[in-house]
Amino acid sequence: MGDLIKGRYWQKVADERRKKPYSIVLADKNAPNEEVWTRQIEDMSRSTKASAVPIVPDSEGTDSNPFSLDALAVFIYRVLNRVNHPNHSEFESELIERFGSLVKMPLLKSER
Structure with missing residues (x-):
C-alpha cells in the first residue's frame, strides 16, 4: 500500500522486482503522472529488465x-x-x- 511507504512506492516495487526477477508484480497505484512514468516506472523497468503494462x-x-x-x-x-x-x-x-x-x-x- 503506497500510503505506508511514504513516497518510495516505485523504489519498493523495483527492490521487490530485483529480489524475484521472474515474478509478476501488480502495482495497484493511482494514475501516475508523466514524471512518475518517465522517471520512476521506465527507469525501474530498464534497471530490472521488466515490462511495465498500464491497465486502465x-x-x-x-x-x-x-x-x-x-x-x-x-x-x-x-x-x-x-x-x-x-x-x-x-x-x-x-x-x-x-x-x-x-x-x-x-x-x-x-x-x-
Whole structure:
C-alpha cells in the first residue's frame, strides 16, 4: 500500500522486482503522472529488465477526464469505503488538532 511507504512506492516495487526477477508484480497505484512514468516506472523497468503494462478501465471518458462518470463514481465509492485505510483516522485526528472540530457529511446512502 503506497500510503505506508511514504513516497518510495516505485523504489519498493523495483527492490521487490530485483529480489524475484521472474515474478509478476501488480502495482495497484493511482494514475501516475508523466514524471512518475518517465522517471520512476521506465527507469525501474530498464534497471530490472521488466515490462511495465498500464491497465486502465475500458471507459469512454469525458471531454475533461479520461474516465467516464460511472467509472469515477466507482472510484469514489471505493475511496469512501476505506474505513480501515491507515491514513483515515490520522487525517481526521490532524484536522481536529488543527481546527478544533470536525463535521462528517454523508455523501452517499450506505446501502448504495
